[in-house]
Amino acid sequence: MDADIIRESLESSGLRCTPQRYAVMAFLMERNSHPTAAEIFDAVNRVDPRCSRATTYNNLRDLVQAGLVREVAVEGRGARFEAIQTRHHHFICDQCGAVEDLDWYDVPKPAGAALGKRVFRDCELIFRGLCQQCAKRKPKS
């Protein structure tokens, strides 16, 4: 049962474990997808404790600030989120926009000279192409 894990991670970040906040965090942890705020709002309201649109956005903001959730860099209109788990890269489908996880592997950093006076924190690899479903549907160009 990761109910306690969620509760503790919220509280150790200085966030109260409210039903709404818990529902948002639990939803993100039990999915390996990259849902939009609208999808999260719909999902957590399909079960009981009502969570308003503002609260969904507020909680996503708080969870990102607390470092428990990240906003994923994608092109397209709606922000997408994921719970922070093991490091991984992303695959984005040209056709349907699906964002899928790929296992992490180390990536060479740019040369110090290229970074200049910037402060490096992290890096992430984005692959593009066709996801399995779209590849199947489009046999040859």
Added chain:
Amino acid sequence: MDADIIRESLESSGLRCTPQRYAVMAFLMERNSHPTAAEIFDAVNRVDPRCSRATTYNNLRDLVQAGLVREVAVEGRGARFEAIQTRHHHFICDQCGAVEDLDWYDVPKPAGAALGKRVFRDCELIFRGLCQQCAKRKPKS
């Protein structure tokens, strides 16, 4: 003079070279930044030929479809664009959101098994941290 280069690249993609479309493309080519649609709209209207908001968006859509422009993957609300030039990676500032180019260097692809039945097209590396300006402003944590 790259006026003819722009004209030709538009026409060889099957797009008429209208003043509005030219202005959008020229603006993207003479900048190495990653402007939002709103910034592009403002910039092309600072000079003469008026370009409505809808036309700015229409042309950005057409230019992306034609493969002359790409939408950059970033977190945050407004889509960002860049003319397609030499391959490069990106650095995104945690603090101010600036998107900067880094010289291209090759990146190892994931193992075939990890890609599964997906069709690989391209990959891109995103670095994160503090840009030069924000690093200066924030000496130590």
Added chain:
DNA sequence: GTCTTAGATTAGATATATTCTAAACAGCAT
């Protein structure tokens, strides 16, 4: 237990970003 208070939630209004609509326009071919 009651009080106090900071934090959290809410509905709805507002702000921002993007797309749609329908009419007008521009260039080209007949």
Added chain:
DNA sequence: ATGCTGTTTAGAATATATCTAATCTAAGAC
């Protein structure tokens, strides 16, 4: 000129995100 196709336009409509001010909740003080 006429028609054709692609383009532009203002404004409306939709989608996405944030703000406001009132209310609620729960943890700590008493």
